[in-house]
Amino acid sequence: MSDRLNLAVIIGSTREGRWAPAPAAWIAGVARQHGGFDVDLVDLLDADLPQHLSEQDMWNTESDQSAPVAALSERLHRADAFIVIAGEYNMSIPASLKHAIDYYMDEWAAKPVAMITYGGKVTGGQNAAQHLRQIFPELRTMTIRNTIAFPRFYQHFDERGQFTGFEEAEPAAKSLLDELRWWGRALADARSATPMPSPF
Numbered sequence: 001m002s003d004r005l006n007l008a009v010i011i012g013s014t015r016e017g018r019w020a021p022a023p024a025a026w027i028a029g030v031a032r033q034h035g036g037f038d039v040d041l042v043d044l045l046d047a048d049l050p051q052h053l054s055e056q057d058m059w060n061t062e063s064d065q066s067a068p069v070a071a072l073s074e075r076l077h078r079a080d081a082f083i084v085i086a087g088e089y090n091m092s093i094p095a096s097l098k099h100a101i102d103y104y105m106d107e108w109a110a111k112p113v114a115m116i117t118y119g120g121k122v123t124g125g126q127n128a129a130q131h132l133r134q135i136f137p138e139l140r141t142m143t144i145r146n147t148i149a150f151p152r153f154y155q156h157f158d159e160r161g162q163f164t165g166f167e168e169a170e171p172a173a174k175s176l177l178d179e180l181r182w183w184g185r186a187l188a189d190a191r192s193a194t195p196m197p198s199p200f
């Protein structure tokens with residue numbers, strides 16, 4: 001039996017011309033090489049969640065009549081750990097990512113999440129990361145210590161158009177994945193030993 005954990009890497013931006021798929025593809029590749037994970041690259045643009053969030057949706061996502069809601073529910077349920085990719089939007093996270101977080105509840109519960117952020121400013125999206133640290137505990141999701149930030153990422157492309165920050169960030173990615181794997185294993189074991197109590 002494989003000891004690998006299921007990792008969902010979530011592309012948080014759906015903006016036209018978004019940069020999010022580049023860091024998502026990079027960390028997905030590093031995670032596959034790491035050996036501790038089976039990786040599912042989740043693009044919220046393809047997930048195509050309805051704009052409308054009804055009162056019932058967050059309680060019935062598995063049997064939701066909307067195929068996109070049920071399909072993303074299944075992928076999030078399958079995950080033992082998450083990495084979210086979030087550019088900073090007005091000192092916070094993209095609306096598309098917040099919408100996907102709000103759409104689900106049990107899918108996120110008792111699992112760890114790591115954050116990879118970036119932005120136009122020198123802070124590298126750390127305001128987005130701090131907001132995620134406020135949001136995720138409400139879903140009973142554990143935000144891990146290690147993060148990766150790409151400040152003013154647009155200034156770091158070489159003459160061939162390759163982003164130079166990924167290679168520099170490889171050691172940080174390894175530490176992040178090691179920590180995520182530890183939490184993912186610990187929480188998977190805890191979930192199977194004892195169901196998490198209802199928050200209500």
Ligand SMILES: Cc1cc2nc3c(=O)[nH]c(=O)nc-3n(C[C@H](O)[C@H](O)[C@H](O)COP(=O)(O)O)c2cc1C
Nearest residue numbers: 013015018019020087088089090091118119120121
């Ligand atoms: C509406 C909007 C608000 C933004 N606000 C911030 C911000 O507060 N801080 C920052 O560092 N960058 C900010 N930016 C720059 C984004 O982080 C940058 O455009 C990034 O590429 C967005 O992620 P994406 O390309 O994956 O959609 C903002 C961009 C947009 C479009």
